[in-house]
Amino acid sequence: MMGKSESRVRTGVRASSVGVALLVASCFGVELAQAQAIMRTPTISVPSRTPTVSPNITPRVSPNIAARAVSVGRGPRTMATIPHTTTSRIRPTTPVLPYARYSPNLYPACTAPYRSGDGECLAQPNAGGEGTGKSGKKSAGKGRGNNTPVALISRSFAGEFVAEIDGALSPAEADELARRHGLTRLASENFPLIGATFGLFRIADGRPYETVRREFAADGSVRSLQPNFRYVLQDQKSSAATEGDPAQYALAKLRLPQAHTLAHGANVTIAVIDSGVDARHPELANSVADNFDALGSAEGPHVHGTGIAGAIAAHARLMGSAPEARIIAIRAFGGANGGAESSSYIILRSLNYAAEHGAQIVNMSFAGPKDAVIERAIAATAARGLVLIAAAGNAGAKSPPLYPAANPNVIAVTATDRQDRLFSASNRGNYIAVAAPGVDIFLPAPDGKYQVTSGTSFSAAYVSGVAALLLERNHALKPEALRMTLVKTARDLGSPGRDDLFGEGQADAFAAVMAVPADSATPVAAAPGTTKREDAPKRREEPGARAIEQTSLSSAEDKSAVSQADRPPAR
Numbered sequence: 001m002m003g004k005s006e007s008r009v010r011t012g013v014r015a016s017s018v019g020v021a022l023l024v025a026s027c028f029g030v031e032l033a034q035a036q037a038i039m040r041t042p043t044i045s046v047p048s049r050t051p052t053v054s055p056n057i058t059p060r061v062s063p064n065i066a067a068r069a070v071s072v073g074r075g076p077r078t079m080a081t082i083p084h085t086t087t088s089r090i091r092p093t094t095p096v097l098p099y100a101r102y103s104p105n106l107y108p109a110c111t112a113p114y115r116s117g118d119g120e121c122l123a124q125p126n127a128g129g130e131g132t133g134k135s136g137k138k139s140a141g142k143g144r145g146n147n148t149p150v151a152l153i154s155r156s157f158a159g160e161f162v163a164e165i166d167g168a169l170s171p172a173e174a175d176e177l178a179r180r181h182g183l184t185r186l187a188s189e190n191f192p193l194i195g196a197t198f199g200l201f202r203i204a205d206g207r208p209y210e211t212v213r214r215e216f217a218a219d220g221s222v223r224s225l226q227p228n229f230r231y232v233l234q235d236q237k238s239s240a241a242t243e244g245d246p247a248q249y250a251l252a253k254l255r256l257p258q259a260h261t262l263a264h265g266a267n268v269t270i271a272v273i274d275s276g277v278d279a280r281h282p283e284l285a286n287s288v289a290d291n292f293d294a295l296g297s298a299e300g301p302h303v304h305g306t307g308i309a310g311a312i313a314a315h316a317r318l319m320g321s322a323p324e325a326r327i328i329a330i331r332a333f334g335g336a337n338g339g340a341e342s343s344s345y346i347i348l349r350s351l352n353y354a355a356e357h358g359a360q361i362v363n364m365s366f367a368g369p370k371d372a373v374i375e376r377a378i379a380a381t382a383a384r385g386l387v388l389i390a391a392a393g394n395a396g397a398k399s400p401p402l403y404p405a406a407n408p409n410v411i412a413v414t415a416t417d418r419q420d421r422l423f424s425a426s427n428r429g430n431y432i433a434v435a436a437p438g439v440d441i442f443l444p445a446p447d448g449k450y451q452v453t454s455g456t457s458f459s460a461a462y463v464s465g466v467a468a469l470l471l472e473r474n475h476a477l478k479p480e481a482l483r484m485t486l487v488k489t490a491r492d493l494g495s496p497g498r499d500d501l502f503g504e505g506q507a508d509a510f511a512a513v514m515a516v517p518a519d520s521a522t523p524v525a526a527a528p529g530t531t532k533r534e535d536a537p538k539r540r541e542e543p544g545a546r547a548i549e550q551t552s553l554s555s556a557e558d559k560s561a562v563s564q565a566d567r568p569p570a571r
Contacts, residue, residue: 155369156227159203160186161216162344162373164223167197173221174199181216182207187345193352194380198373200228200345224372231342231368233275233304233333234391235455248318249418250437250462255510256321262513265313265322265468267475270361271354272309272461273347275302275340276446277329283314283444289326290357294349299334301446307453308365310444311461312468318442318450321465321509322472328359333366342366344373351377355384360471363464364390364410365457367402375407382409387471387479389413389464391456393427406431411467411483414502415439415459420493422501426456432503433483434490436462466509474519485512 161183167190169177178185178201188199203212217225251257269289278301279288287309315323332350333340351374354362362381367390368374382388392414393402405412405427412431415423415438423439438459445451463486470482477485489512490505498504 156229157343159209160228160343161201161213161225162228162348163199163201163216163225164196164373165199166221166223169221177219177221178204181212181219183212183216189349191348191352191377193355194376196223198345198348226344226372229344229368229371229374231333231344231347231366233340233366233455234394234457234460235304235307235365235453248442250441251319253416253418253420253437253506254321254462254466255508256319259466259469259509259513260319260323262510262518263469263472265325265465266472267326268322268361268468268471269326269328269359270312270322270363270464270468271328271330271350271357271359272305272312272363273330273332273350273354274308274363274365275305275333276331277301277305277309277327278444278446279329281306281310281444281446281448282316283310283318283320284327285316287313287315287325287327288329290328291331292328292350292353292357293331294346294353295331295334297331297334299331302334302340303445303451303453304333304340304365304457305329305331306446307441307443307451308363308457308461311441311458312363312465314444318444321462322468324472325465325468328354328357330354344371347371347374348377351381355381355386359386361387361389361464361467363461364388364404365455365460367391367393367395367405370401370403370406374404378404378407378409382479385479387411387467387482389460389467391460392429392432394423394425394455395427396425397428399427401429401431402427409479411463411486412503413456413460413463413507415454415456416493416502416506420506422494423454423456423459426501428500430500432500434463434486434504434507435459435493435502436466436507438462463507466507466512469509469513470516473513473516476519477516485515489515 165174165177165188174188175185182203182205183201184204186200186202188197190197201216203209213225216222276299277288277291278284279291281301284306309327309329310318310320312320312322313325313327314320330350330353332346333342335341351362378388388404388407388410390405390407390410390412392405392412393399395402404410406429408431411433414426414432414435416435417423417437417439422435426438436459438456439454440452441454441458443451443453443458466486467482470477470485486507487504489508490503491508492505493502494505
């Protein structure tokens with residue numbers, strides 16, 4: 001009996017050992033599967049040619065600023081509604097665009113186990129939304145009866161679809177299409193930019209999101225279907241108002257006073273897709289040539305949009321990077337209680353308007369997920385020869401790539417501070433093209449006030465203005481040549497050569513303008529009536545600087561040889 005008992009014990013021990021081994025192996029297998037979900041960001045290929053710059057031109061612009069930064073109070077605002085421009089065969093409706101609770105201007109970050117194959121966050125984003133890259137706790141098994149995936153709740157407007165539909169549908173047929181699938185058609189219109197008709201639809205009968213999506217996508221009248229993704233602006237307000245820097249340190253960092261002896265952005269049109277712009281602010285007098293409200297809202301000017309326009313075109317007590325540029329102010333961001341969010345459908349309307357109304361540069365100081373509809377619109381916009389510039393994002397070092405900045409057709413701009421250090425909340429990645437000042441920036445705010453604010457939003461705006469200087473200098477400059485000029489004349493920061501923090505380095509407006517051959521011909525891309533602002537002072541005669549021959553670069557040392565005297569001290 002004792003022998004049989006010992007035999008049974010030994011057999012049980014062996015079985016337990018095998019079970020433990022299998023369990024350990026399965027755990028390793030799961031970890032390996034999760035690690036494969038990390039995305040590789042797109043690589044931007046830039047020709048290796050650059051100018052050699054060594055002029056010594058005295059700065060002309062020296063604004064005397066003595067204003068104090070004033071906090072801008074946000075009063076109650078009404079909820080924005082979608083304007084219902086439709087095709088000739090689609091009847092307009094009057095629903096309200098839903099705006100979720102106002103979220104911080106930081107797109108959620110997540111760690112590898114929470115990402116899909118394309119790098120997007122698929123599980124609960126970081127709990128605080130502060131761009132730290134720390135993921136929130138797993139929520140598996142804690143659902144409350146809502147079958148909508150967590151990713152779609154955090155990245156899109158719940159229960160909404162953006163669908164490409166048959167443009168030949170009559171109004172009754174379009175509404176019947178929606179009713180068949182338990183949907184309400186909120187808006188629809190034809191977009192010449194991409195040659196298609198898109199509609200915005202919302203689930204009306206409470207059915208699960210995935211069920212409706214599968215059925216609607218299978219309908220013969222639906223060409224494509226996706227969620228109505230959410231976009232947020234990329235700024236971070238200072239915790240307290242501070243004294244504005246009388247020198248506007250961004251001017252010296254970008255060498256704008258020197259660049260303004262050659263160009264001011266005259267006859268160049270920049271579309272600012274943002275929140276509302278205060279066109280009556282003294283800094284923006286006569287700068288806003290056109291307004292388009294893609295939301296159809298009744299909201300007043302917003303602090304973010306006004307600041308972005310000011311970084312580009314301020315010309316009173318402050319100085320923007322292109323003080324004579326024309327602004328098309330496109331309101332695409334808004335919401336209740338002063339919040340500012342947008343969606344796929346509204347961004348599509350905004351890009352379509354910019355391309356159809358003479359914009360040469362499009363500033364996009366916002367971020368969101370990879371979005372098939374917006375990717376398609378950006379490709380079409382770039383094909384028309386428009387220069388596209390976007391904020392790299394404020395979601396921190398561990399964030400996946402944010403869009404539209406990560407699109408290869410877009411110039412992605414990150415932010416630096418007064419000491420040329422990277423803004424702590426900036427995204428990283430090989431899609432970053434250049435850097436520009438974006439920390440504690442002194443800018444106009446609504447109602448004649450001023451603000452001190454930070455974010456990659458304002459870095460992008462400064463670079464949009466520098467792009468306008470290049471186009472004034474030579475209106476025939478193509479987008480890829482303009483990108484090459486910006487990156488190859490940038491002052492190297494961080495580790496030698498290109499890196500994922502600063503891209504090619506900090507933009508240098510003067511070096512970039514000097515690298516472009518002057519062309520005195522009338523800009524053919526300028527919209528009708530695009531003339532120099534009436535209140536702009538007459539410029540002195542352009543210095544007799546000739547176009548500088550571009551020389552090939554092949555190493556990190558060559559990149560920094562643009563002007564050794566202008567390089568920041570080694571850190």
